[in-house]
Amino acid sequence: MTTTADETTAAPEPSAESYLQIRSLCKDFDGITAVDQVNLDINKGELFAILGASGCGKSTLLRMLAGLETPTSGRIVLDSEDITDWPAYERPINMMFQSYALFPHMTVEKNIAYGLKKEKIEPDEIDQRVKNMLDLVQLKGFDKRKPNRLSGGEKQRVALARALIKNPKLLLLDEPLAALDKKLREQTQFELMNLQEELGVTFIVVTHDQEEAMTLATRIAVMNSGKFIQTGTPTEIYEYPSNRFVADFFGTINIFDARVINVTGRELTVEVDQSDIQMKAYSDKPVAIDDNVGIAVRPEKISISKQLQDGANITATKGVVEDLAYYGNYSIYRVKTESGQLVQVSAQNQTRSSDHVVEWEDEVYLSWEQNSSIVLVD
Amino acid sequence: MRKPPAALFSIACFGFAFLYIPIFLLIAYSFNDSRLISIWGGFSTRWYTELFQNDQIIDAALLSFQIAAISATFATIFGTLAGLALTRLGNYPGRLFFTGMIAAPLVMPEVITGLSLLLFFISLQELIGWPGSRGATTITIAHITFSMAYVAVIIQSRMQSLDRSLEEAAMDLGGRPFQVFLDVTLPIISPAMLSGWLLAFTISLDDLVIASFTSGAGSNTLPMVIFSKVKLGVTPDINALATLIILVVAIGVAVASLIMFRQNKALSQQKV
Amino acid sequence: MAIHQHRIGDLLWRRFVILLPYSWLLLFFLVPFAIVFKISFSDPIVAQPPFTALFDHSQNLLNRFQGSLNNYLFLLEDNLYWISYLRSIRVAGISTLLCLLLGYPVAYYIAQSPPTRRNLLLMLIILPFWTSFLLRVYAWMGILSTNGILNSALLWMGLIEEPLQMLYTDFAVYIGIVYTYLPFMILPLYANLERLDLEIHDAAADLGGKPLQVFWDITLPVSVPGIIAGSLLVFIPAMGEFVIPALLGGLDSLMIGRTLYDEFFVNRDWPLASAVATILLLILILPMMLFQRTQVSSTESNP
Numbered sequence: 001m002t003t004t005a006d007e008t009t010a011a012p013e014p015s016a017e018s019y020l021q022i023r024s025l026c027k028d029f030d031g032i033t034a035v036d037q038v039n040l041d042i043n044k045g046e047l048f049a050i051l052g053a054s055g056c057g058k059s060t061l062l063r064m065l066a067g068l069e070t071p072t073s074g075r076i077v078l079d080s081e082d083i084t085d086w087p088a089y090e091r092p093i094n095m096m097f098q099s100y101a102l103f104p105h106m107t108v109e110k111n112i113a114y115g116l117k118k119e120k121i122e123p124d125e126i127d128q129r130v131k132n133m134l135d136l137v138q139l140k141g142f143d144k145r146k147p148n149r150l151s152g153g154e155k156q157r158v159a160l161a162r163a164l165i166k167n168p169k170l171l172l173l174d175e176p177l178a179a180l181d182k183k184l185r186e187q188t189q190f191e192l193m194n195l196q197e198e199l200g201v202t203f204i205v206v207t208h209d210q211e212e213a214m215t216l217a218t219r220i221a222v223m224n225s226g227k228f229i230q231t232g233t234p235t236e237i238y239e240y241p242s243n244r245f246v247a248d249f250f251g252t253i254n255i256f257d258a259r260v261i262n263v264t265g266r267e268l269t270v271e272v273d274q275s276d277i278q279m280k281a282y283s284d285k286p287v288a289i290d291d292n293v294g295i296a297v298r299p300e301k302i303s304i305s306k307q308l309q310d311g312a313n314i315t316a317t318k319g320v321v322e323d324l325a326y327y328g329n330y331s332i333y334r335v336k337t338e339s340g341q342l343v344q345v346s347a348q349n350q351t352r353s354s355d356h357v358v359e360w361e362d363e364v365y366l367s368w369e370q371n372s373s374i375v376l377v378d
Numbered sequence: 379m380r381k382p383p384a385a386l387f388s389i390a391c392f393g394f395a396f397l398y399i400p401i402f403l404l405i406a407y408s409f410n411d412s413r414l415i416s417i418w419g420g421f422s423t424r425w426y427t428e429l430f431q432n433d434q435i436i437d438a439a440l441l442s443f444q445i446a447a448i449s450a451t452f453a454t455i456f457g458t459l460a461g462l463a464l465t466r467l468g469n470y471p472g473r474l475f476f477t478g479m480i481a482a483p484l485v486m487p488e489v490i491t492g493l494s495l496l497l498f499f500i501s502l503q504e505l506i507g508w509p510g511s512r513g514a515t516t517i518t519i520a521h522i523t524f525s526m527a528y529v530a531v532i533i534q535s536r537m538q539s540l541d542r543s544l545e546e547a548a549m550d551l552g553g554r555p556f557q558v559f560l561d562v563t564l565p566i567i568s569p570a571m572l573s574g575w576l577l578a579f580t581i582s583l584d585d586l587v588i589a590s591f592t593s594g595a596g597s598n599t600l601p602m603v604i605f606s607k608v609k610l611g612v613t614p615d616i617n618a619l620a621t622l623i624i625l626v627v628a629i630g631v632a633v634a635s636l637i638m639f640r641q642n643k644a645l646s647q648q649k650v
Numbered sequence: 651m652a653i654h655q656h657r658i659g660d661l662l663w664r665r666f667v668i669l670l671p672y673s674w675l676l677l678f679f680l681v682p683f684a685i686v687f688k689i690s691f692s693d694p695i696v697a698q699p700p701f702t703a704l705f706d707h708s709q710n711l712l713n714r715f716q717g718s719l720n721n722y723l724f725l726l727e728d729n730l731y732w733i734s735y736l737r738s739i740r741v742a743g744i745s746t747l748l749c750l751l752l753g754y755p756v757a758y759y760i761a762q763s764p765p766t767r768r769n770l771l772l773m774l775i776i777l778p779f780w781t782s783f784l785l786r787v788y789a790w791m792g793i794l795s796t797n798g799i800l801n802s803a804l805l806w807m808g809l810i811e812e813p814l815q816m817l818y819t820d821f822a823v824y825i826g827i828v829y830t831y832l833p834f835m836i837l838p839l840y841a842n843l844e845r846l847d848l849e850i851h852d853a854a855a856d857l858g859g860k861p862l863q864v865f866w867d868i869t870l871p872v873s874v875p876g877i878i879a880g881s882l883l884v885f886i887p888a889m890g891e892f893v894i895p896a897l898l899g900g901l902d903s904l905m906i907g908r909t910l911y912d913e914f915f916v917n918r919d920w921p922l923a924s925a926v927a928t929i930l931l932l933i934l935i936l937p938m939m940l941f942q943r944t945q946v947s948s949t950e951s952n953p
Contacts, residue, residue: 383861385755386755386758386759386762387759389752389755389756389759390755390756390759390760392752393752393753393755393756393832393836394756394774396752396829396832397774397775397778397829397832398774398778400786400789400790400793400829401778401781401786401789403789403792403793403799404785404788404789404792407792414797415792415795415797415798415799416797416798416799416801416802456670456671456674457671459666459667459668459670459671460671460672462667463667463668463671463672467664467667467668470668472672476668476672477942478942479672479675479676479679479680480671480675481941481942482679482938482942483679485882485883485886485887485934485937485938485941486886486890486938487886487887487889487890487891487907487930487934488887488890488892488907489890489892489907489910489911489927489930490686490890490910490927490930490931491679493686493910493914493923493924493927494682494683494685494686494927495678495682497682497685497686497689497920497924498678498681498682498685501685519678520678522674522678523674523675523678523679526671526674526675530671554659554660555660555663555664556659556660556663559663580780583782584782584783584784586784586893587892587893587907587911590915591914601782601784604782604784604785604788605784605893605897608784608788608791608897609896609897611791611795612788612791612792612795616785616788617792619785620781620782620785620788620789623781623782623785624781627777627780627781628777630780631773631777631780635773
């Protein structure tokens with residue numbers, strides 16, 4: 001189920017069974033609101049992602065959960081305990097920092113053991129647990145190294161091990177993959193997911209990378225200027241963005257500004273601005289004639305061809321290819337429609353044949369299923 | 379934002395008070411009409427008048443300024459070259475030794491530097507007949523030697539924070555090393571050279587021990603005159619002199635920080 | 651041909667950059683030390699210059715070396731010098747510790763302040779350094795003397811019955827050294843603490859470290875290079891300090907810088923002064939090399 005912006009701002013019913021409950025959490029810095037009335041329920045064992053551009057308040061939210069920042073108002077309840085006023089060092093929550101924040105003067109072993117030492121655990125047990133943890137994150141034999149002799153990926157795993165060893169009820173990861181290069185990032189992504197599944201620890205990941213959020217998380221919250229805009233599964237957010245911000249932020253999308261000219265039940269007909277192109281789409285939200293709406297279509301939902309495709313539920317428009325980029329397995333076309341708008345289309349290159357290949361300056365037809373169109377009312 | 383704890387704040391306040399209270403007391407007492415510190419004899423500027431009538435102090439001040447200006451200029455040239463040699467010339471024979479020798483005057487006790495330079499000048503005189511007499515020249519040489527280390531350190535740290543690709547770009551575009559130095563490096567490090575010069579100037583103006591060793595009869599620098607006066611106890615005209623020096627420094631620092639503030643503002647506006 | 655000339659020019663410029671400061675330092679810094687070392691083996695005579703020549707060229711090769719260890723033997727025999735060296739080490743050591751105790755919190759406070767305020771606070775630390783060192787030491791004479799400001803204030807508050815003897819004591823020397831060298835302690839400490847990644851504090855707190863534990867486990871060990879650099883910058887010059895003990899210290903508070911100065915200017919025993927300097931240098935060579943190493947390693951670590 002998709003939660004829309006309207007629903008999040010009104011506090012949802014406190015559900016007793018939620019593992020982590022965030023209620024009306026706010027944070028002001030000298031009059032500037034960094035986090036604004038955030039409500040969130042997370043279940044045990046979830047891998048939840050908070051997605052937003054830098055400065056949207058996601059890091060502040062994470063730091064409030066860790067206890068490194070004091071909320072201006074609101075409550076945080078974890079496992080039926082209100083931890084809002086607990087200091088960071090008493091919370092059963094650990095964090096993996098974006099810079100990894102490894103202690104430069106301690107070996108890998110001492111870094112990982114630090115949290116257990118603060119819990120006054122027997123040295124023998126600490127040794128054993130550190131050893132197990134080193135195995136788990138595949139850092140066997142690195143125990144006596146200092147952080148400055150580790151690669152980026154190794155540092156990342158030490159940071160993870162150090163945060164995980166205390167068996168936190170909640171693990172917070174601040175941009176966990178941002179400092180790694182592309183290849184390593186993909187590999188580490190899967191390692192993280194496997195580790196999370198294996199240990200059953202609840203993860204909250206903060207990231208600015210929508211691909212990372214989509215592949216990692218079971219659920220995602222999209223955040224903008226301190227507020228949650230939409231919360232849902234990756235599919236929900238990708239296929240049913242609740243508004244223009246989410247649609248635009250999450251992947252590439254074409255948006256046609258249009259005016260509603262007819263409504264029949266769920267089906268509406270619109271006319272694209274500055275043109276006489278008409279489109280049909282379905283909307284669950286109430287729409288009236290003469291409303292201004294946006295019709296959004298993902299590039300991969302559009303098919304491109306030199307012949308007009310016809311069918312009952314197909315929306316089609318004509319245009320000229322302005323630009324094309326060949327990526328091997330697929331190509332991206334930018335097509336200028338009659339209304340003058342540039343539309344991005346991505347198409348799989350299913351055949352090797354050079355027949356019917358669309359080239360620069362070709363006149364083409366763009367068509368897509370009527371139910372691929374997303375109606376954006378804001 | 380984290381806030382430093384209150385205990386830290388109070389110690390810091392104590393630290394700043396410790397640094398500044400003696401200076402403010404010195405200023406206040408330069409306007410005390412009484413010769414005794416324990417008695418406030420009312421506001422007076424008579425110690426300033428007395429100061430300006432003291433030829434010995436005026437002469438010494440002039441000599442000190444002359445030595446400071448010349449030695450700071452040479453120290454800046456040598457120190458800048460040394461800073462370059464430390465950061466931009468890669469490896470060359472004796473580099474580590476050079477690094478050590480440049481930093482050594484920073485920590486060398488002044489009595490040792492002073493003594494060794496004096497004995498050096500005497501030996502040199504025996505050997506080649508120069509310097510015939512010790513005075514402004516020998517003090518200047520001594521000051522260049524030990525203040526160039528400070529300039530070198532300032533230049534070195536500026537060069538380290540300087541993006542090397544700027545010079546590489548200039549070289550890539552066909553600049554010869556010396557041209558690159560003139561066209562790119564020098565304009566960028568000139569503020570650092572200026573602060574190096576000011577530091578060298580101040581150090582020279584302030585030095586008592588090395589000047590005492592390397593000066594000859596008749597050439598007394600300002601610190602030497604001050605020292606011989608205050609050895610015997612507090613003298614009010616020295617309070618007046620101190621106040622004047624503090625005033626000059628305060629104005630200088632205010633102007634410098636205003637310029638720096640403007641530059642930073644211009645820089646940050648460019649970035650936006 | 652033209653290119654060839656250019657290359658020679660480049661090479662000359664490179665040579666010039668290295669050789670000019672290098673030869674200056676060799677001539678006016680290293681050679682003088684060699685001379686001090688040489689003269690420390692001579693004997694004093696009443697003449698100009700007041701020492702015997704080390705090489706008597708009229709003698710044959712074997713007898714040419716005229717040096718003696720007399721000066722060093724004298725230093726060993728006379729308690730005065732031992733006491734001076736030991737007192738200097740003690741005074742410099744205690745002053746360094748006091749500087750650290752006061753300087754560390756100040757440096758830490760500045761490093762924790764908002765970035766906009768840091769520069770102002772730092773400037774306030776450096777500012778006194780630009781005013782005359784001699785005059786700042788002199789300021790304490792007025793504060794500490796028997797009829798000085800501090801005694802007057804204490805008497806007025808009724809804390810003491812009669813003026814305390816503060817000037818011309820070790821206490822005054824400690825104050826003088828801490829006062830003049832405090833910026834040298836604060837600046838390297840600040841440079842170290844400022845660079846410190848604040849996230850590692852957060853990480854330690856997050857892993858269960860209470861504020862004081864975080865300081866003890868993380869901040870203090872990580873700032874050791876700053877502590878060493880600052881302490882050496884105070885200890886080494888304080889060891890050879892002349893002005894402060896001469897103005898604030900008692901006649902009996904012998905420090906080696908003053909002993910050397912007196913030996914040279916009052917007794918005019920230049921060879922003995924040279925021997926005193928040589929030994930002082932030997933004592934300081936270890937801390938100085940340590941300081942060099944911290945400087946070199948900080949140079950090499952951020953190329």
